[in-house]
Each structure stands twice: as structure tokens, then as C-alpha cells.
Amino acid sequence: MITRILLIAAGTMLTLGAAHAADVDASAAEALAKKSGCLKCHAVDKKKDGPSFKETAAKYKGKSDAVDKVTKHVTTNPKIKVDGVEETHDALKSKDAKEIRNVVDWILSR
Ligand code: HEC
Numbered sequence: 001m002i003t004r005i006l007l008i009a010a011g012t013m014l015t016l017g018a019a020h021a022a023d024v025d026a027s028a029a030e031a032l033a034k035k036s037g038c039l040k041c042h043a044v045d046k047k048k049d050g051p052s053f054k055e056t057a058a059k060y061k062g063k064s065d066a067v068d069k070v071t072k073h074v075t076t077n078p079k080i081k082v083d084g085v086e087e088t089h090d091a092l093k094s095k096d097a098k099e100i101r102n103v104v105d106w107i108l109s110r
Contacts, residue, residue: 028099029106036093038074041082044110049082053110060108070104 033039041049051059060066072078073089080089092100 024105024109025102026106029103032092032094032099032103033106037090038092050080053107057108057110066108067101067104070107071100074104075100 033042043052045052045054047055056070060070063069074092077088077091079086081087092103094100
């Protein structure tokens with residue numbers, strides 16, 4: 001009996017886990033982007049100093065290395081040009097891989 005309950009519980013958790021992986025927590029993503037100062041230069045559908053997240057999502061649509069490239073861009077402080085002046089691109093203010101992935105998935109699904 002106990003084994004059976006455990007099996008059902010494990011099964012339910014697997015199902016929830018799988019459903020969850022595909023979901024983006026948009027409010028958490030937006031909150032971290034805001035806290036990290038990203039929204040000073042980016043908006044979802046408006047170009048500011050940086051491309052809109054819609055533009056970035058379109059650029060990477062169908063590319064298998066999209067998550068890798070964007071993750072690198074927002075965690076390794078690459079050099080970028082803002083109005084012709086070289087600057088260091090900001091990184092997300094989080095070391096939590098799940099939180100970072102959530103923001104990357106959020107950007108790529110705009
Ligand atoms: C000072 C302004 C500025 C801030 C702050 C900033 N960005 Fe950017 N971002 C840019 C510019 C400019 C580009 C375009 C760089 C290029 O194409 O070389 C860019 C590019 C990007 C791209 C596209 C990368 C690609 O490979 O096409 C993403 C995604 C991005 N930024 C996310 C973020 C996130 C997330 C944050 C917060 C951690 C952030 N940005 C903070 C200016 C900024």
C-alpha cells in the first residue's frame with residue numbers, strides 16, 4: 001500500500017516537473033531583469049539602446065544554440081557598442097542557473 005502511494009506521488013511529481021520545464025515564469029523573469037538594470041536598455045517590444053526582446057527572439061528563432069548564446073551574453077559581460085562607444089554588457093544579478101534560464105527562456109519566447 002505504502003509503495004503504491006509512493007509510486008503515485010513520484011509519478012505526479014514527474015508529470016508536474018515536465019510540465020513546469022516548458023513554462024516560463026514571466027513575472028519572475030521580469031523582476032530579475034528589472035533588478036539587474038536590463039530594462040534601462042531593453043524593452044519587450046521597443047528598441048531602446050539595446051534590441052527589443054522580440055527582436056532577439058526573432059533573431060534566434062529555430063536556432064539550436066539560442067539558449068547557449070543568450071545565456072553567455074547575459075552572464076559573461078561581453079563587450080558591446082552603445083551609440084558607437086564600447087561598453088561592458090551587464091550580467092543578470094543572479095548566480096542561480098534556474099533563474100537565469102528562466103530569463104533566457106522568457107526573452108526567447110517573446
Ligand atoms: C547599457 C545598456 C544595456 C544594458 C543595461 C543591458 N543591455 Fe542587453 N544589449 C545592449 C546592446 C546595445 C545590445 C546589442 C549588442 C550587440 O548587438 O552587439 C544588447 C544585446 C542584448 C541581447 C541580445 C544578444 C544577442 O546575442 O543578440 C540580449 C538577450 C540582452 N542584451 C539582454 C540583456 C539583459 C538580460 C540585461 C540585464 C542583465 C541587459 N541586456 C542589459 C544594451 C544593454
